[in-house]
Amino acid sequence: MKFSATEPGMIVSGVAHTAMLLATLVAFSDAPKFQEAQESVPVEVVTDAQFNEIMRGEKTAKEMKPQPPRADKVADVEESKPEKVVNEAKVDTVAPPPKAPRQPDPGEDEKPVPLPPQRVAALPQPEPVKPEPVKPEPPLPPLPTPRPPLKAEPEKPEPPKEAEAIEPPKPPVRPREEPKKVEAPTPPKAPPKPREPPRPDPSQIAKLLEQKKAEDAPKPASKPKSGDESSDRPRPDPAAIAKLLSREASQQKPSTGRAINQTASIGTATANAPKMSPSLWGQLDGLLQDQYKQCWSYLGLSSGQRYIPQIKVEYNRTGALVGTPALLNPPSDPALRSLAESALRAVRRCDPLKIPAQYAPYFEQWRARILRFDPEEMQG
Amino acid sequence: MNPADVASGALQASTEVSFWHMFWQAHFVVKAVMIGLLAASVWSWAIIVNKFILLSNAKKSMDRFEESFWSGNSLEDLYQSLSNRPTTAMASLFVAAMREWKRSFTGAASSFMGLQARIEKVLDVSIAREVERLESQLLVLASVASAGPFVGLFGTVWGIMSSFRSIAASKNTSLAVVAPGIAEALFATAIGLFAAIPALIFYNILSGKVARSQARMESFADEFSSILSRQIDHHVANERDRAA
Numbered sequence A: 001m002k003f004s005a006t007e008p009g010m011i012v013s014g015v016a017h018t019a020m021l022l023a024t025l026v027a028f029s030d031a032p033k034f035q036e037a038q039e040s041v042p043v044e045v046v047t048d049a050q051f052n053e054i055m056r057g058e059k060t061a062k063e064m065k066p067q068p069p070r071a072d073k074v075a076d077v078e079e080s081k082p083e084k085v086v087n088e089a090k091v092d093t094v095a096p097p098p099k100a101p102r103q104p105d106p107g108e109d110e111k112p113v114p115l116p117p118q119r120v121a122a123l124p125q126p127e128p129v130k131p132e133p134v135k136p137e138p139p140l141p142p143l144p145t146p147r148p149p150l151k152a153e154p155e156k157p158e159p160p161k162e163a164e165a166i167e168p169p170k171p172p173v174r175p176r177e178e179p180k181k182v183e184a185p186t187p188p189k190a191p192p193k194p195r196e197p198p199r200p201d202p203s204q205i206a207k208l209l210e211q212k213k214a215e216d217a218p219k220p221a222s223k224p225k226s227g228d229e230s231s232d233r234p235r236p237d238p239a240a241i242a243k244l245l246s247r248e249a250s251q252q253k254p255s256t257g258r259a260i261n262q263t264a265s266i267g268t269a270t271a272n273a274p275k276m277s278p279s280l281w282g283q284l285d286g287l288l289q290d291q292y293k294q295c296w297s298y299l300g301l302s303s304g305q306r307y308i309p310q311i312k313v314e315y316n317r318t319g320a321l322v323g324t325p326a327l328l329n330p331p332s333d334p335a336l337r338s339l340a341e342s343a344l345r346a347v348r349r350c351d352p353l354k355i356p357a358q359y360a361p362y363f364e365q366w367r368a369r370i371l372r373f374d375p376e377e378m379q380g
Numbered sequence B: 001m002n003p004a005d006v007a008s009g010a011l012q013a014s015t016e017v018s019f020w021h022m023f024w025q026a027h028f029v030v031k032a033v034m035i036g037l038l039a040a041s042v043w044s045w046a047i048i049v050n051k052f053i054l055l056s057n058a059k060k061s062m063d064r065f066e067e068s069f070w071s072g073n074s075l076e077d078l079y080q081s082l083s084n085r086p087t088t089a090m091a092s093l094f095v096a097a098m099r100e101w102k103r104s105f106t107g108a109a110s111s112f113m114g115l116q117a118r119i120e121k122v123l124d125v126s127i128a129r130e131v132e133r134l135e136s137q138l139l140v141l142a143s144v145a146s147a148g149p150f151v152g153l154f155g156t157v158w159g160i161m162s163s164f165r166s167i168a169a170s171k172n173t174s175l176a177v178v179a180p181g182i183a184e185a186l187f188a189t190a191i192g193l194f195a196a197i198p199a200l201i202f203y204n205i206l207s208g209k210v211a212r213s214q215a216r217m218e219s220f221a222d223e224f225s226s227i228l229s230r231q232i233d234h235h236v237a238n239e240r241d242r243a244a
Helices: A007-025 A048-053 A115-122 A148-155 A162-168 A176-184 A201-217 A219-225 A237-246 A278-295 A335-348 A355-366 A375-379 B003-015 B017-027 B030-070 B077-082 B089-107 B115-135 B137-171 B175-243
Strands: A311-313 A367-372
Touching: A007 B003, A007 B017, A007 B030, A048 A355, A162 A311, A201 A219, A278 A335, A278 A367, A278 B003, A278 B089, A311 A335, B017 B175, B030 B089, B030 B115, B030 B137, B030 B175, B089 B115, B137 B175
Parallel strands: none
Antiparallel strands: A311 A367
8 A cells, every 4th residue: 555645545554543442442542341230139028927837947057967766665565666757758747736635535645544543662672672683792892893874773672671662762872871980890801992882972872773673674574473562563565555555656756844945945836737627617616615605604595696706816926815805896786785794794694715736736827716606505 | 572561561551541552552463454554555546546547538538439439520529539639438349340340451461351250359359448447446445355454353353462462471461561461452443444444445436436337338339330340341242343
């Protein structure tokens, strides 16, 4: 390309390009920054009832290590444990009511109830018998027995004043002091030993005794043949009975304890409160009806008009009334006012309503109810 | 330029995003592509300007020539006035044809045999020469138009490639690290399009103009050759009369 007057293209184009480049350098010297976008936060409104039905628990709750249930006694028959659910259903299934107190069952009651006294009588026996094999040991205290636990055993033999067998609980405590007295005179040569016996603190000894008892526990079964206990007829085994009664392991057994676990639960996978089934509703209705029937006394003549007082009530978890029951449809006819009044009275009289514990998980659903007091139904 | 340098450069440049920085941080291949495309843009615009001037001049001269040609003046006078100076377009056709005509008459053995064919050939050659002059360098525009985007794309691919390598080297994928490299790579495609789009548009416009000029010259050549043919026949008839 030649730079000539007739062909000024190169110059024109070069100048134009440089001018444009300069213009862009100036115009685009700094890229515009994006505006900081404000993120909107979605808000969800949760009603009171929904909030109460939440079962998800605390996310930060301490995880409870499953610890083996405390056993004081080796079971004769291994109880069938509820099988672990391997694949938990993700569907909303109604959770079994927790900690439902056992309903008194007339059929079942008779057998287990008499048991406890028998067992108490049976327990002491192991001790009187045990001593015989162990007795040889007391004379040989210095020899082996490097471990203190064994030392506790020799103590037991002494208490067996056979007569005292009547008092089962005491033996564990008393024997502790006596052995010292007995031992001290017999082997005087052993001064260190007296020191050792005191060392095992009462709790340890008690534990040891318990262990011993636990070891001995199976023996009662064989005991009868010794014949010294006339009261010992073949003991009905509760575990065996339970096994017979329920062939298949129940899904979940309510666990009762001395104290309720206070740690927050991590919640269920579905995080939904159980819903009452229609049959449960029916049962609850029946229960309430029965209770209110007993409280309601109305001796009115059925007038021509049919009037059913409807009373709105609200309960708390224990079944007691919350607030005042409200009559929803006050009668226009003054003659019917007595009917409405009686219904209100019945509600107040029945105030602490007895609601079985099995309905506790569904509290949200039966908390507020409208009671209908139908005079005809009550009479019939 | 190793990837680590690129990465550190990209990190520093994240605050500065001017065109100059984008150019300066680029890989040298990308830089070469950008410079080449910018040069192509300058060149194609130069061609566009020159061609516009050339074509408009050619059109003006053709208008002027046709005016004087059809004004009824003697062709001899017109030839005398035009043959002395460089001519363009139609005038050059006229001069070439008249020169051939003159040569056939001034020679000792004036030969009318084949003069018609010779004149046509001369006109064709002149047309071809003129058209070639008009459309020279239009192919450059066509090349820039078709190849520019590809060259820019090559620069972009190369730049993105190297910026990915620097991402891998710096082990950081935050957008602030990735963005400058990709922006400078895209800059190459932008320049390619910047060069190619005007080149394509003006190539179409200019080649249309050239085709119109060519058609005009060809029609003139046909007319002029028919005039000369008539003259030739006239002369041949005169000669025959003289001979007879």
